[in-house]
Amino acid sequence: MFLLILALAVFVIYRISCTLPNRKHAVTPAKTKSLAVFLGSGGHTSEALALISALDFNRYSPRTYVISEGDSFSAQKTCELESSKETTTCPAQYTLLTIPRARRVHQSLVTTPPTALYSLLLCIYYITFARTSFADVLILNGPGTCFVLCIAVYVNKFFGLAAPRVIYIESFARVESLSLSGKLLFPFVDRFIVQWQQLQEKEKGAEFHGLLV
Template sequence: MFLLALALAILVIYRIFCTLPNRRRPVLHANTKSLAVFLGSGGHTSEALTLISALDFGRYSPRTYVISEGDSFSAQKARDLESLKQTGAGPAQYTLLTIPRARRVHQSLLATPPTALVSLLSCIYHITLAHIPFPFRNRPPFADILILNGPGTCFMLCIAVYINKFLGLSAPRVIYIESFARVESLSLSGKLLYPFVDRFIVQWEQLQEKVPGAEFRGLLV
């Protein structure tokens, strides 16, 4: 029994080690990549949409906009961007995906774990369970690339991605882009996600100097 438990522990540790991000891994070179982006509401949504508005939507397709429950502002802004970028005769290739918030505004810390769990389970369903291939159902992976910029709910998305990696399932590369407002220090989301994302990008050079492994590409928004 002890040997079995030890073997399982070693296997789990090995799988966790295998899922750690490799920031030297080459960039995807496929002609078309599916893209998911988390819209964290308010200024986070504006930043995220400004970032992806510079992309070639013909190359990054289909697109999934992940929105927190009750965030009608972000949903409308995503639709507006898609309408603005629409060039072909057919319908735009995008989806709005709503997930529960991990923590509501002014919610106490004691009340946060249940809502965070519900948010996590929703992310696991949409990223993992809804895309597991079954007979007579061949759904594509959730996305090739997942862009995160925003509050705590994006951490639930990252955990769901790592469950896929742990299980050996298809998982998107995760890119975290720190908010323009973070000049001298990382946000709480940035601190939580830093060890787990494939690319970690900051928008101020002085912040890059404080965060080993962070990338600085100039002001992006």
């Protein structure tokens, strides 16, 4: 029994090490890519949509916007953006996907694990079972529920299933230090982008491409 547990532990560690991102690995650009973006409500949503609005919607299609339950602001702003981008040559091709919050505002730490687990299971369902391919690229910029999305992606990677490349873009407001979400996700995302050069100098492996929003 001990040897079986040891072998299982070694296998799990090996698979996790295989799925950790190699940020030096070159990726051949495709003509079109499906895109998913998590909208964290409030300022996070405004920043994420500002980033997305600069993209060529003909190239990044279809698009999936992941929002937390009860976040009517993000849903409204998404529809406004898509309507402003829609043309006869670029019809709106997007989906709004609602997931449970991993932790509600003012929720106690004692009751958080069950809600976080429920959120994780739903994310795994949507990424793994709900459609043929969730997305080629997943963009995250916080807050906490995006960590659950990243774990769901790694469940697919662990079992060798199709999984999107994950890009984390740190908030414009983080000038000197990473956010908690950024610190948690730094080792797991394929690309980690910050918006201030002094922050990039502190965090080895982070990218800086100027102010993005």
